[in-house]
Amino acid sequence: MAKQVRTIAVVTGTRAELGLLAPVMRAIDAQPGLRLRVVVAGLHLVSGTWRSVASDWGFTVDAKVRMQRRGEVGRAADVQAVGRGVAGFGAVFGEMRPDVVLVLGDRIEAFAAATAASVGGIRVAHVHGGDRAEGVADEAMRHAISKLAHLHYPATALSRRRLVRMGERAEHVVRVGSPAVDELLLRQRRIAREPGHVLVMQHPVGGNDAEEQRWMRGTLSAATAFAREAGHDVLVFDPNADAGSDGVRAAIERWMGRDPALRRRAPQSGRTGERRRYAYLPRGAFLALLRQSMAIVGNSSAGLIEAAVLHVPCVNIGPRQAGREQAGNVLNCDYGQANVRAALKRAAAMDLRGLRHPYGKGDAGRRMAAHLAGVDFARVVVRKRNGY
Numbered sequence: 286m287a288k289q290v291r292t293i294a295v296v297t298g299t300r301a302e303l304g305l306l307a308p309v310m311r312a313i314d315a316q317p318g319l320r321l322r323v324v325v326a327g328l329h330l331v332s333g334t335w336r337s338v339a340s341d342w343g344f345t346v347d348a349k350v351r352m353q354r355r356g357e358v359g360r361a362a363d364v365q366a367v368g369r370g371v372a373g374f375g376a377v378f379g380e381m382r383p384d385v386v387l388v389l390g391d392r393i394e395a396f397a398a399a400t401a402a403s404v405g406g407i408r409v410a411h412v413h414g415g416d417r418a419e420g421v422a423d424e425a426m427r428h429a430i431s432k433l434a435h436l437h438y439p440a441t442a443l444s445r446r447r448l449v450r451m452g453e454r455a456e457h458v459v460r461v462g463s464p465a466v467d468e469l470l471l472r473q474r475r476i477a478r479e480p481g482h483v484l485v486m487q488h489p490v491g492g493n494d495a496e497e498q499r500w501m502r503g504t505l506s507a508a509t510a511f512a513r514e515a516g517h518d519v520l521v522f523d524p525n526a527d528a529g530s531d532g533v534r535a536a537i538e539r540w541m542g543r544d545p546a547l548r549r550r551a552p553q554s555g556r557t558g559e560r561r562r563y564a565y566l567p568r569g570a571f572l573a574l575l576r577q578s579m580a581i582v583g584n585s586s587a588g589l590i591e592a593a594v595l596h597v598p599c600v601n602i603g604p605r606q607a608g609r610e611q612a613g614n615v616l617n618c619d620y621g622q623a624n625v626r627a628a629l630k631r632a633a634a635m636d637l638r639g640l641r642h643p644y645g646k647g648d649a650g651r652r653m654a655a656h657l658a659g660v661d662f663a664r665v666v667v668r669k670r671n672g673y
Contacts (some may be wrong), residue, residue, distance in 0.1 A: 292320045293410075293657055294383035297372070298327030298352075298394025299525070300334040301587075304568035306389055307342050308467035308650035309412065313387075314344075322381055326370060327394035328526055334565060341407065341567045348377045354393060359528040360491075363393055371396030371404075372468050378405055385410050385436070385657060389464075391418070391427035398454035403433040406667050410657065411437040412464065415444030415451075417608030418586065419490075424608070435665050441610055441643040452671035456664070461652040462645015465587075469572065469594045469647060477597065480579035482518040483508045483533035483629070487583035489529030490605045497532030500620040504602060505540045506591035508582055509560070517579055518559040537562060580632040582625065589615055593642040598632035600625060612642040 293313050297303045297633050314321040328333035331353050338344050345629045350373035352366040374397055379384065386402035389412040399409045411434035417426060428451065431437065437453055439445045440463035485508050489497045505521065512519045521540070524533040530615035541562055566574070572591065575581060580598040581588040584606055588599030593612035601617050602625060611617075614637055620627040 290318055290320050291384040291657065292322055292345075292381070293385050293387055294322045294324055294378065294381055295387045296324045296326060296394065296398040297338070297389075298325075298329060298392055300329070300332075300565055301525075301639060302389055302392065302394075303329075303334075303338065303342070304571075305464050305561070306412075307344075307568070308464045309387070309389075309653055310342070310344055310650075311351065312650035312654035313657065316658050318658040319654060322383060324348045324350060324374070324377055324381075324398070326398070327352050327366075327372070327392070331355050331526070332565075333471070337567070340486050341616065350374050350377055350398075352397065353526070358526055358530060359405045367393050367397050369605065371401050371457055374398045374401035376408055377403055378402055383407060384662070386428065387412065387657075388434075389413055391416075391423040391430065393426065396426050396430055398431040399430045400516055403667075408436065408665055408667060409434040410438065410653075412438045412653070413440050413444075415439040415447040415458075416441075416445075416610075419604050419607045425666060432669075435667065435669065436657075436660065438649070438656075439643065443643070449672065452673050454670075454672040459652075459656055460645075461656075462647070462649040464592055464649040464653075465590045466594050466644050466647045467650050469591060474667060480517070480578055482520050482574075482579065483512045484574060484578040484581045485519065485521040485583050486581060486585035486587060487533060487602065487607060488524045488585065489527045489533055490584070490603055491527070492529050492532070494529060494532030494535070497529035498536045500534075500603070501533045501536035502539070503620055503622040504582060504625050505536060507622045507629060509540075510622075511629040511633075514557060515579065517559070518561065520561045520563065520574060520578075523562070523564045580629060582629065590642075590644055594644065596637040596640050598635045598637065600628040613637065613640050 313319050325335040338346050352370040385408045387410040388398050402409045414431040414437050437448050437458040438461045443459045445458050449455050508519050524530045576595050578597050581592050582600040592599045593614045599615045601615050616628045618624040
């Protein structure tokens with residue numbers, strides 16, 4: 286009797302998350318015995334980046350779930366978005382009838398999808414569970430998703446141990462590494478590292494707009510002063526849409542001088558002292574910029590994961606990544622121009638040859654797909670039971 290093909294519904298809510306999920310989606314699509322279905326939601330549908338699922342990555346969008354609404358930002362708005370998401374995912378999964386719903390990380394899109402699937406009697410697979418990172422509500426969201434999930438694909442040995450200590454059954458917790466590392470090792474060897482800019486990625490941490498604006502102004506002032514002395518450009522990315530993002534954007538607007546001609550331009554070799562702003566770049570282009578950075582500054586997980594793989598120093602500011610595992614490329618500091626500038630000077634002197642990181646060997650997607658195809662579903666019961 287032929288083995289039944291398993292349908293794996295992968296949920297993506299943001300462009301950054303999509304970049305991590307893409308290697309997993311490709312591996313699922315290529316794995317015999319698996320059928321990929323792609324569900325887009327959340328900020329993809331607010332910003333229009335859902336189109337990149339097809340245009341940049343070549344995947345078919347099988348369903349959409351609207352959650353956030355344009356212009357509605359903050360914790361109260363997120364509550365309403367979660368409610369819409371649970372109902373929307375429930376309807377989609379009821380029609381699609383996947384065998385597994387796969388989500389990544391700690392955002393509300395993943396939480397809403399995991400809730401709908403778990404309550405609806407569908408197995409949930411969670412990527413990057415067991416990590417720690419405070420964010421706005423990240424720590425609570427990530428671990429809540431883990432308790433809703435039936436299959437776990439943590440990135441590191443420490444994250445796996447946390448999941449088992451939380452009561453998740455050890456046989457269903459499979460350390461695969463981070464999908465962020467997939468393909469990065471090839472890119473590292475292919476692109477020579479010739480630092481020519483400082484890259485700033487700072488997201489809000491739940492402060493009010495005035496606080497977030499002040500913190501971002503300090504970071505940009507420090508990056509600009511340091512870059513001017515070193516003969517580098519400064520590249521800044523827009524923040525995510527969490528509470529306080531309007532304040533971060535206001536600081537960027539002021540720093541850019543409100544000159545539209547300076548915004549979102551492609552990098553130009555041989556130019557120094559420029560200020561460039563990006564709302565979004567395809568993952569390959571972003572990783573190329575990161576590889577050529579003297580340092581990444583702010584509070585993005587890219588500084589702790591991708592930058593570690595690419596041997597790029599990271600100045601990690603504030604509490605957003607508190608608790609996350611760190612490699613030797615990370616320098617932690619508090620907000621403020623003086624603090625950030627001092628950390629940048631230390632970063633410039635770092636020697637990262639031989640740097641090691643805990644995020645795997647770059648085969649996370651392949652290992653997840655193989656496990657999803659081969660795991661005995663008779664042992665992965667939907668009715669969960671604590672492992673202790």
